Amino acid sequence: MRAIEFHGDERLELVERPDPAPAAGQLLIAPSAVGICGTDVEIFEGSLAYFRMGIAEYPIVPGHEWTGVVVDVGEGVTGFTPGDRVVGEVAIGCGVCVRCRAGRSHLCARRTETGIVHMDGAMASRMVFPAAYAHVVPFSARQAALVEPTSVALHGVTRGRVAGQHVVVIGSGPIGLLVAQIARAHGAASVTVSDTREDRMTLAASLGFTPFEGRAAEWDDPVATVAGATSDGPDVALLCAGGPGAIAAAFAAVRPGGTVVALGLSGQPELPFDWDGLVVRDIDLIGVLGSVGYWQGAIDLIASGAVKTEPLVTRAFALEDTRDALERLIDPGSLKVLIEP
Numbered sequence: 542m543r544a545i546e547f548h549g550d551e552r553l554e555l556v557e558r559p560d561p562a563p564a565a566g567q568l569l570i571a572p573s574a575v576g577i578c579g580t581d582v583e584i585f586e587g588s589l590a591y592f593r594m595g596i597a598e599y600p601i602v603p604g605h606e607w608t609g610v611v612v613d614v615g616e617g618v619t620g621f622t623p624g625d626r627v628v629g630e631v632a633i634g635c636g637v638c639v640r641c642r643a644g645r646s647h648l649c650a651r652r653t654e655t656g657i658v659h660m661d662g663a664m665a666s667r668m669v670f671p672a673a674y675a676h677v678v679p680f681s682a683r684q685a686a687l688v689e690p691t692s693v694a695l696h697g698v699t700r701g702r703v704a705g706q707h708v709v710v711i712g713s714g715p716i717g718l719l720v721a722q723i724a725r726a727h728g729a730a731s732v733t734v735s736d737t738r739e740d741r742m743t744l745a746a747s748l749g750f751t752p753f754e755g756r757a758a759e760w761d762d763p764v765a766t767v768a769g770a771t772s773d774g775p776d777v778a779l780l781c782a783g784g785p786g787a788i789a790a791a792f793a794a795v796r797p798g799g800t801v802v803a804l805g806l807s808g809q810p811e812l813p814f815d816w817d818g819l820v821v822r823d824i825d826l827i828g829v830l831g832s833v834g835y836w837q838g839a840i841d842l843i844a845s846g847a848v849k850t851e852p853l854v855t856r857a858f859a860l861e862d863t864r865d866a867l868e869r870l871i872d873p874g875s876l877k878v879l880i881e882p
């Protein structure tokens with residue numbers, strides 16, 4: 542089998558490895574489509590917070606947003622047969638600790654994370670994966686490759702309790718556009734989006750979302766103070782971009798007493814933050830990690846057509862062109878880029 546290994550500092554290798562065999566409880570999978578996201582870029586560069594925290598280490602076979610076809614099943618596996626199209630979860634818990642038993646394996650201290658922490662991902666021609674964390678999907682590979690980010694988006698929107706609320710989505714990249722669609726499906730009173738990139742606003746408009754007319758100009762000012770803003774804005778800001786400007790914009794946008802839901806890491810060791818503004822304006826701040834418990838809901842949203850994923854896929858590359866794919870992520874018009882191993 543072939544696999545992409547990341548070694549840090551933008552070093553990447555295409556390596557040959559022996560074909561794996563599925564152990565008891567595992568599936569042998571041929572990955573067919575793997576999305577690249579900001580986390581992969583941070584792993585490629587070495588800026589991911591997990592390295593600073595000592596949670597992750599190199600080398601890593603990346604690929605946590607994936608779909609593939611079952612090739613073989615290990616002993617004791619039920620519910621899967623060769624030929625099934627599957628997706629797989631990211632956080633794989635130890636299964637026995639107090640958090641795992643509470644269904645919160647993404648907070649397990651001994652967890653692995655597919656393609657991120659002590660577990661190979663899907664940028665490879667073969668992978669083994671625990672059947673207990675896999676789901677069969679009833680749609681195409683290009684739709685299935687976006688189940689993971691849709692699950693993350695569903696987690697964030699659910700935590701934001703958006704039904705009947707006015708919502709602004711800050712950052713209309715792939716996660717932002719999934720979040721906006723799910724907020725609409727969850728009955729938000731209105732959903733507006735904000736992004737500094739014209740091409741992304743155009744795509745947002747094509748999905749029926751109007752631009753947020755607020756204090757978006759403060760995007761450019763990383764230390765924009767929010768304490769002085771008192772006029773009512775949206776009830777909930779769903780923050781789907783990580784830079785200091787986007788974070789400041791989310792806090793500036795919501796009304797006093799509103800909620801900011803943070804769906805992504807900042808990619809920075811430290812950030813300026815208006816702590817007093819958070820307190821004085823009585824803001825609820827919610828951090829959202831991963832997607833545990835939201836996979837079937839995400840699959841249902843895509844299957845029903847409530848969430849459209851195909852418009853978000855702008856390009857696909859072969860496994861050997863992974864470096865090219867990473868470098869082309871920032872191209873104008875680029876949104877979700879896939880590797881097809």
Ligand SMILES: [Zn+2]
Pocket residue numbers: 577578579580581605606690
């Ligand atoms: Zn991702």
Ligand SMILES: [Zn+2]
Pocket residue numbers: 634635636637638639640641642646649650651652
């Ligand atoms: Zn555990």
